Amino acid sequence: MDLVVRAARAVTAEGEVPATVGVDGGRIVAVEPGGARLSGDRVVDLGDDVVLLPGLVDTHVHVNDPGRAEWEGFETATRAAAAGGVTTIVDMPLNSLPPTVDVAALEVKRKAAAGRVHVDVGFWGGAIPGNAGELRGLHEAGVFGFKCFLLHSGVDEFPPLDPAGLDEALRELSSFGALMIVHAEDAHEIDEAPEPHGGRYVDFLRSRPRQAENLAISHVIDAARRNDARAHILHLSSSDALPLIASARREGLALTAETCPHYLSFVAEEIRDGATQFKCCPPIREAANRELLWQGLADGVIDTIVSDHSPCTPELKRFDSGDFGEAWGGISSLQLGLPAIWTQARQRGFALTDVVRWMAEHPAAQAGMRRKGHLAAGYDADFCVFAPDEAFVVDVAKLKHRNPVSAYDRRPLAGVVRSTWLRGTEITGDEPRGALLTRGEC
Template identity: 75%
Template sequence: MDEGQVVLRARRIVLPGGETAGESGADVVVRDGAIAAIEPHGSNRTGRVVELADDEVLLPGLVDTHVHVNDPGRTEWEGFETATRAAAAGGVTTIVDMPLNSLPPTVDVDALELKRKTAAAKAHVDVGFWGGAIPGNVGDLRGLHEAGVFGFKCFLLHSGVDEFPPLDPAGLEESLTELAGLDAMMIVHAEDSHVIDTAPTPHGEDYGDFLDSRPKGAENVAIAQVVELARRIGARVHILHLSSADALPLIASARADGVRVTVETCPHYLSFTAEEIPDGATQFKCCPPIREAGNRELLWKALADGTIDCVVSDHSPCVPELKRLDIGDFGVAWGGVSSLQLGLPAIWTQARLRGHSLDDVVRWMATRPAEFAGVRGKGSIAVGNDADFCVFAPDDAFVVDVEKLQHRNPISPYHGRPLAGVVRQTWLRGEELDISAAPQGRLLTR
């Protein structure tokens, strides 16, 4: 027996070429934390053999490039220890942390180093970092880029925290020009402040009032601005958490013209509809908001045709009192959905109803996020990649109980919702993760 080798034997496995099932399953050979070979099922490879059950599928570890960990500074909201436990429990082996909601925000190299130091001993999965682009820090962007951030996030309206202010049109152009020279990517919270300032002010328990306060036009106008600047400057841009299906034709047209624009959406926009959100249910509040059922179906069509590249969580937790469940007021509650552990079953539940396969889900939640962000060695089961895996039982099911989730605060709009698919194991670099044991994650650079 080769003591240094692990062989994962699966009847069903999702490889870059699609799912392989039945007798044509595969043995994935792991050595030194990497995938050394992929052999026919039942090969004579020696080592520690781990045989998946007949109802389990071997997937690559998921890559979630939109996670607010809030550590250091607002660790009572989340933290690297709890966020990465939730990721591991959900089959996510790589996260990329957002630059805001931590204190200080990741807008210069000193703040990045503090965040890396904070994460180093706490991460159960691999962690990379986004930098931030705010007014006055253009001179810090090159240093952050050279220090290995995966790109830069900006807002075009108030971010929700005063220490991460938005870029005005001139500031956005200045930052994009700097980043184009570095071939670095700008990821954008694209809602236009002027549109929202002239919309009705949200207040009270009626979700419809809140929806009116964040109209689709706010996204559409902002995305048009970002796309046209990217076209003129030659910059790389990525549209975060798309909720407005009205913007899809513009995005498709720009991409056909060669504009370097990618787009994500999130499980909550693909799972929930505005019509079903009860009065006062502020656990559903996020910005941009969950929209109507017809809009949701157009987002699903855009995923199918490739206009939307990927699905990531936008895990944005807070302490329970900030959600204002006591009064159910959408106008004052914190906007953000906690879902890092639930993304895979949430998407699989909806995807299979629409005729999609696990191949599609892997592309949206592992391969494409790794590709657009430039996370090397992740997102697919391929020789040379890290041996990161999710063992998934797609025909199993469970009902979400927030008290059993691993993120810090027990709030989620998925509470009580039945979901299809159960993550049974998560492997990181050839080792099955035990979230009760010492963290094994590493810090990643671009």
């Protein structure tokens, strides 16, 4: 074998156990009990203070490249991912220019990424008004599914689908079994809500009411039912919608849901006025809502935790005015998702096996990746070496993503990623070794 990793603690199908992992040709070929006598060209013995995890899979990342690479970019995004134990990301079809709404745009994006990625990268396609005829071609070109908005996306080149457009897109996707992932906030409810102006977070929160999420999710459920389609709810922040999702799944609908570290870490009551680094859409809500989201994870109603890493340049956050109405909405967190979640999860009695399920196994399965997310024979040798009992304070200036902006700045977190490995090779950030993934081939 090329590599043998001996871990006193590893998260495998057996739980958190001692394990010896054998790697050959970039794949895991054996997972044996601790102390097993496997030999390899290189043997790595991990200390008792770290846990060997499968590399995390983050299916909700805005790289913004090409076109808005000053916001992020493939090199910086994938370095940040690797620093956070993430070995696979799937890039959103916006806010790049052009958006990934046809095969030609997908090729532009793939060329922008080629030779520049430090982790494996896949791509979502986009569903917008008028591009239903492009969806099958994008599917055949290897995108992992399709994203749509039900209200203005924040960028004019990626307009939302109205109810008829959602039905049309879902009918088309159902014909070849593709997945629709939905930013679910209702445009009318948002239009009727108070306009967000000024620096008070409470005013911004009122501008994105829970009912906008709840109503949009009910519309998605109805449309998925009518069209016998697969659907996924992005970045769930309203705990009110959990019974709707649970009911739809009991009915047998192919519906999944994700939430994000910021909804599970922060609470509205603690966000200072003018702290626009916390602005995201849908918004961070109250403490009681956060606890219900954690319960949704425990109950299995929420399937995955992903970053929704949506960075921008510092000036777009409008720190000069602190105006939530004018600031760009998005949390930069790609590097910090694992410690952020572990900090909160362990306080609530969850184990690293739960975190791996939410942040590696289930995201890989939701995207249809057959060789990612597990420490098991036949899977890619993607590893995160994690020290769960070590702590640190976030210094935004030391993060690997492009711009020094994050809601986690100066926040103490538990758990440090010691190293990240892609197909049996440690990621150093010096040489890009990531691959561009195609659905059905990973």
